Amino acid sequence: MNICHLVLSNIGGAPKTANSLISSQSxxxxxVSTVVFTDLDSRWLVNFESAEKLIIMKVAGSSFYIGGAIHQIWIAIQLSKIISGLKPDIIVCHTAFITKLFYLSQRIPGSLSVPYISYIHTDFISELQAESKSQANWLIALFQNLSINIDNLISLRSLHQASGLVFVCKSLYERFLKIGLNPTYMAICYNPAIPDPNHQLLNSSAESxxxxxxxxxxxSAARFHSQKDHKTLLKAFAQASQYHSNIRLILLGDGDLETEMQNLAISLAINHIVLFVGAVPNPRAYFSLSRAVILASHYEGFGMVLVEAVASGVxxxxxDCPVGPREISEVLKCGTLVPPNDVDALAIAIIDYAKIPQEKINRSEEIxxxxxxxSCAKKLEKLIEQVVYQ
Known part of the structure; x- marks a missing residue:
């Protein structure tokens, strides 16, 4: 079978899962061919090397504005040409955003008609809601919300037209059911807990x-984006440090808000107990030596970092996001959940964990x-067979 995966980049959980599936299918x-929409970031070891053909489109990111819409149509035209050349039997679109781009490419005159599966890694419903609140100016907000509503309709249409849907957890599937998605062919595939690919040394300060x-x-391992809510994390840690002067926080990841968060740490007078390490290829090495891993996000598609923490023994x-973390906590029978954006609750949880010795957790059977x-590859394989041979 000729399978083509469409992936936005090589950074994060979705590309990591896609890379695993590509390897299994090969x-x-x-x-198996792979189309990546942005340049591969050399800092990440996800390189899709198992794909027989790798095509990098090298396109810039898109927004919800009209300029972004025009840019997306241009991407769709280019993608249509690529798919016509590859002639796959089926397309796997990783994320709802990529699904929308492929759906638009199918509207281009002369496009090769190919069945497609949407692999939904993120809670894009929460993403759209967050985007609609991000603009303070009322006129710009009005225009932005109109663009979002149009984009939302196209996104939902692309999901309705998909031959099959994959959800990374049950709660995400149930969330999409509420907006009218009830696919004939679907699968719930937890993202695989893939071991770190190397044994790179720890950052020396972090190791000490x-x-x-x-x-x-x-x-905490999360990109510096408003979704991950580092503000709440840093404020909660500042509170907790008033009760335990020997606590420390290591932040793994990078992003547009990193400098702002570094300045916030300074203003909270905790910069001496918070370490910004940057993106690392071996987060589990840090997790395994920690008291606990913290994720303070407003929303998640799944929250794979929590599974990786438990796989590391902590x-x-x-x-408690709308989807993801609670389900992981219930499956793995561990972890503490606090309300999103609640500084006091998070601070109390940190204080409580600081009171008890580190507990090594063995959930190898559940993992x-x-x-x-x-398991992930088999579920996708079954879904592909249902779609192609229906």
Whole structure:
């Protein structure tokens, strides 16, 4: 079978999962191609090397404004040409945004008609709601909300027209049911817990904290984006530090808001106990030495970092997002959930964890059962067969 995966970039959980699936499908004897919409970031080891053909479109990111819409149509035209050349039997679109782009490409005259599966990695319903609140100017907000509503209609149409849908957790599937999506062919595939690909050394400052038994060190791994709500995390940590002077926080990741968060740490007078390490290829090495992993997001598609924390032998503190974290906590029978955007609740959780010794968690059976690469690949394989041979 000729399978083509469409992926936005090589950064984050969706590309990591796509790379795992591409490898599994290639080993199974399928012809697999991959189209990536942005340049590969050399700092990340997701390189889709198992794909028989890798095409990088090198396009800039798109917004919800009219300029962004025009840019998306241009991308759709280019994508239509690529798909006509590849002639796949089926397309796997990773994220609802990529699904929309492929749907637009199918509207281009002369396009090759190909069935497609939408692999929904993110809670794009919450993303749209967050985007609609992001603009303060009422006129711009009005225009932006109109653009969002149009974009939302196109996105929903693209999902309705998909031959199959994959959801990364049950709660995400249930959330989409509420907006009228009830696909004939669907699968719920937890993202696989993929081990770190190398044994790179830890950041020296981070290592000195993590291996110092007089310190209690927490780790958070998230890109610096408003979704991840580092503001609440830093404010909560500042509160907790008033009760435990020996706590430390290591932040893994990078992004547009990193400098702003560094300045916030300074203004909160906690810059000496918070370490900004940047993006690392081996987060589990940090997790395994921590007291707990913290995720303070407003919303998540799944929250794979929590599974990786448990796979590393530690527990987690997480905001109770609309989908994702609660389901992970219930499946793995561990973790502490707090309301999103609640500084006091998060501070209390950190204080409580600082009171108790580090507890090593063994959930290897649950990890193998629910979060294995084999399980994920088999579910997608079954769905593809249903779609292609229906």
């Amino acid at each position: 080993k199974a004897g399928h012809k 904290w993590l291996k110092n038994h007089d310190l209690i060190t927490f780790v 527990t987690f503190i997480t905001s 193998a059962q629910f979060f294995s690469e084999t």
